[in-house]
Amino acid sequence: MKKIYGLINGKIIYKDSIIEDKVLIFNEKIIDIADLQNIDRYENINLIDVEGKFISPGFIDIHIHGAGGSDIMDGTMESITNISNTIAKTGVTGFLPTTMTMDKDTMYGALNVVRQAMYLDIQGAKVLGVHMEGPFINEKYKGAQNAKYILKPDFEFIKEYLDIIKIITLAPEMDKEYRFLQKIKEYSDITLSIGHSNATYDEAKKAIKNGIKHATHLFNAMTPMHHRAPGIVGAVLRSNITCELIADKIHVHPAIFQILIDVKGIENLVLITDSMRAGCMKDGIYELGGQKVIVKNGSARLEDNTLAGSILTLNRAVKNVLENTSIKLYEVVKLVTQNPAKVIGIEKDKGSLDIGKDADITVFDEDLNIYFTVVEGKIVFNKL
Numbered sequence: 119m120k121k122i123y124g125l126i127n128g129k130i131i132y133k134d135s136i137i138e139d140k141v142l143i144f145n146e147k148i149i150d151i152a153d154l155q156n157i158d159r160y161e162n163i164n165l166i167d168v169e170g171k172f173i174s175p176g177f178i179d180i181h182i183h184g185a186g187g188s189d190i191m192d193g194t195m196e197s198i199t200n201i202s203n204t205i206a207k208t209g210v211t212g213f214l215p216t217t218m219t220m221d222k223d224t225m226y227g228a229l230n231v232v233r234q235a236m237y238l239d240i241q242g243a244k245v246l247g248v249h250m251e252g253p254f255i256n257e258k259y260k261g262a263q264n265a266k267y268i269l270k271p272d273f274e275f276i277k278e279y280l281d282i283i284k285i286i287t288l289a290p291e292m293d294k295e296y297r298f299l300q301k302i303k304e305y306s307d308i309t310l311s312i313g314h315s316n317a318t319y320d321e322a323k324k325a326i327k328n329g330i331k332h333a334t335h336l337f338n339a340m341t342p343m344h345h346r347a348p349g350i351v352g353a354v355l356r357s358n359i360t361c362e363l364i365a366d367k368i369h370v371h372p373a374i375f376q377i378l379i380d381v382k383g384i385e386n387l388v389l390i391t392d393s394m395r396a397g398c399m400k401d402g403i404y405e406l407g408g409q410k411v412i413v414k415n416g417s418a419r420l421e422d423n424t425l426a427g428s429i430l431t432l433n434r435a436v437k438n439v440l441e442n443t444s445i446k447l448y449e450v451v452k453l454v455t456q457n458p459a460k461v462i463g464i465e466k467d468k469g470s471l472d473i474g475k476d477a478d479i480t481v482f483d484e485d486l487n488i489y490f491t492v493v494e495g496k497i498v499f500n501k502l
Contacts, residue, residue, distance in 0.1 A: 120145040120146065120495075121145060122143060122144070122149065122160050122161075122162065122163045122164065123143070123144055123145070123163070123164045123165075123166060123492075123495075124141045124142065124143045124144075124157055124160070124163050124164070124165045124166065125141065125142040125144075125166050125168050125173050125479070126141050126154065126165050126166065126167055127167050127170060128142070128168035128170070128171055128172065128173040128481065129170070129171070129172045129173065130142055130151060130172075130173045130471065131172055131173065131174040131175065131447065131448050131451050131471070132151065132448075132470070132471055133448070133470060134448065136172075136447065136448055137151065139153075139154070140152060140153065140154075141153070141154055141157055141165075142173050142471065142479070143160060143163070144477035144479070144492070145477065145495050146476070146477055146494050146495035147473075147474055147475065147476060147477055147495070148471055148472060148473050148474065148475050148476075148477050149473065150473060151471070151473070166490075166502065168481050168490065168502060169502070171481050171482060171489060171490075172447070172481065172482050172483070172484075173471075173481055174209070174455070174471075174479070174480050174482065175451065175455040175456070175468075175469060175470050175478060175479065175480075176209065176210070176211025176212065176243075176455070176468070176478030176479055176480050176491065176492070176493065177209045177210045177211060177432045177433070177436075177454040178210070178211065178212045178213065178246070178454060178455060178458040178459055178468065179205065179210050179212075179214070179243075179390060179391055179393075179432050179454075180213070180214045180249060180284070180285060180362070180388060180458045180461060180462060181214065181249055181285075181335070181362055181390035181391070182201070182205070182213050182214070182215065182216055182390070182391050182392065182393045182397075183215075183217075183218065183251075183392070183393060183394045183395070183406065183427055184197070184201055184393060184394050184395035184396075184397065184406075185200075185201050185205050185393050185395065185398050185399075186200045186201060186203070186204030186205075186395070186397065186398050186399065187200065187395055187396075187399055188200040188201050188204075189201075189394065189395040189406065190215035190216065190217060190228050190231075190232070190248075191217065191218050191220060191224060191225075191228050191407065192228075193224060193227035193228045193230075193231055194231065195234065195235065195238075197231075198215060198231055198232070198235045198240075198245065199235075199240055199241075199242065201213075201215070201242075202235075202240045202241075202242030202243045202244075202245065203240075203241060203242035203498075204242070204397070204398050205242070205243050205397075205398075205432070206242040206243045206491045206493070206498045206499045207398075207488060207491070207499050208398070208432055208434075208488055209432060209433045209480035209482060209488040209491060210432055210480075211243055211244060211468075211478035211479070211480065211491060211492070211493045212243055212244045212245075212246045212464075212468060212478060212493075213243050213244075213245065214246055214247055214248055214249040214284055214285065214462065215228070215232050215235075215245060215248055215249070216249040216251050216392075217229070217248065217249070217250050217251060217252065218251065218252060218262075218263060218264070218406065218407035219251075219252030219253040219255060219260070219263040219264050219265075219267045219268055219407065220253075220264060220267055220407055220408060221267055222267075222275075225253070228248075229248060229279050229282065232247070232248045232282055233279070233281075233282050236282060241496075241498055242493070242498050242499075243491075243493060243498075244478075244493050244494065246284065246462065246464065247283065247284035247462065248279070248283050248284065249283075249284060249286075249287070250276065250283055250285065250286045250287065251263075251287040251313070251314070251334065252267075252268070252314065253267050253275075254268075254269060254270065254272070254286070254287075254289065254292060254293075254298070255287070255289045255292075255313070255314035255315070256291065256292060256314060256315050256316040258316045259314045259315055259316055259339045259340055259341075260339070261314060261338070261339040261424060261425070261426075262406055262407060262409060262411075262420055262424055262425070262426035262427060263314065263407060264407050264408060264409065270292050270293070270294075271288055271293040271297075271298035271299075272298070273297075273298055273301040273302070273305075277305075280305060280306045280308070283308050284308065284309060284462040284463075285308065285311050285332065285461070285462065286302070286309075286310055286311065287311045287312075287313040287314060288310065288311070288312070288313070288314075288315075289312075289313075289314055289315035289316065289317065290312055290315065290317060290321065290322070290325035290328075290330060291315060291316060291317045291318075291321050291325075293325075296324075296325070296328040296329070299325070299328050299329040299330070300328070300329070303329050307463060309331050309332050309461055309462060310329050310330050310331055311330065311332035311333060311334045311362075312325060312330045312332070312334065312340070312354070313333065313334025313335065313339060313340060314334070314339045314340070315339075315340050315341070315350055316340075316341060317340075317349075317350050317353075318349065319341075319348040319350070319352050319353050322341075322349070322350045322352075322353035322354070323353045323356075323357070326353060326357050326359055330359065331359050331360065331461075332359055332360045332361065332362070332461060333350070333354045333360070333361035333362065334362055335362050335363070335364050335369065335390065335392055336351065336354060336362060336363060336370075337351060337369070337370050337374070338364065338369050338370070338425070343355070354382075355381050355382065358386065359386070360386045360387070360457065360460075361378075361382060361386065361387060361388070362388050362389075362390045363375070363378060363388070363389055363390070363453075364390060364391070364392050364428055364435075365389055365430070365435040365438045366417075366429075366430040366434070366435065366438065367438055367442075368416065368417050368425070368428070369392075369425060369428065372438065372442040373442070375438075375439050375442045375443050376442065376443040376444065379443055384445060384449050384452060384453070384457075385452075385457065386457075387453050387457065388453060388454075388457045388458045388461055389432065389435045389436065389439065389454050390432075390435075391428060391430045391431060391432055391435065392427045392428045392430070393427060393428055393429060393430055393431070394406045394411065394426060394427035394428070394429070396411065396418055396429050397428075397429045397430070397431065398431065399413070401413050401414050401415070404418070406418070406426045406427055409426070411426045411427075413429060416429065417429070432454055433486045433487070433488055434486065435454070436450050436451065436454055436486055437485070437486040439453065440486075455468075455470060456469040456470055457469075476494050476495075477492055477495040478492065478493055479491070479492040481502070489501050490502050
């Protein structure tokens with residue numbers, strides 16, 4: 119018989135409200151949100167008292183390179199398992215390991231490990247697929263990517279991995295006549311994302327018309343918005359595509375958080391970490407895509423001072439947005455649950471606490487400290 123759990127004395131974050139005085143009942147799936155007096159019908163239920171904390175859908179990070187000293191480009195199961203275990207402690211229940219622009223063998227090695235990890239029972243956040251950030255980018259806005267391995271968009275390069283790729287970040291101006299975009303649309307439901315791009319406003323608008331549905335870490339590594347050259351940022355703000363935000367208050371000024379919500383709407387914004395291997399680690403010298411990274415005072419930078427990903431955690435991103443905007447907690451939670459689930463097409467199974475969906479749950483206090491994480495009904499982190 120499957121174990122049945124009930125979370126009691128919590129504030130349940132459910133769609134457009136926060137519910138109190140109810141019990142969240144689950145095994146591998148969400149079974150019910152019930153009154154305490156009505157749980158007698160569930161035999162041998164294991165009740166867990168969350169002591170007034172918030173009960174939330176599990177967080178989903180669709181753009182993360184590493185954490186806990188490991189990086190997806192290490193190409194080992196040990197690294198991906200370590201990342202999974204590490205980020206589960208920050209409330210993440212599912213994630214897209216994100217690649218870097220490196221040599222072909224290293225990239226394929228990382229993709230092969232992701233494919234294996236998707237079907238393993240890891241004691242941590244679930245591997246949901248992969249986000250390919252590069253190599254189809256523009257050198258001018260390469261950021262911390264290695265220019266040596268940049269390629270023009272090439273369907274043959276990725277066709278063996280269509281089953282696991284969920285997002286591809288690319289510079290669409292490098293895609294002649296949008297042949298790559300059209301090929302992807304023809305053969306898969308991969309989300310195409312504009313990023314690390316030197317596209318003009320007009321080029322970006324045309325790319326959106328031809329299949330771009332998402333924007334990678336908006337404002338960073340792309341043409342900015344200027345009153346005489348609106349750039350990619352202007353095109354994204356004038357469209358209905360979704361966009362990512364690194365809400366660490368370093369990549370983007372916190373005043374932008376509310377502006378972006380006002381312009382794009384809550385439903386089109388996704389919080390990401392873009393975390394590299396130093397996430398959840400101490401300051402020091404690390405590596406990203408074969409390049410030296412200096413982590414100090416909350417930021418990760420190459421030796422030339424270029425930002426090299428972040429050391430942000432998703433629970434901290436939620437707190438930063440909550441503290442710097444006027445939107446409510448249940449609305450901010452959508453930015454790390456429902457919205458990312460929709461971007462990668464898994465909203466029927468994940469992203470909310472609807473009955474019948476996967477039991478991906480995280481419990482946190484008012485300061486967004488994580489106490490309890492459940493992945494598909496399995497408790498993977500518990501400090502209640």
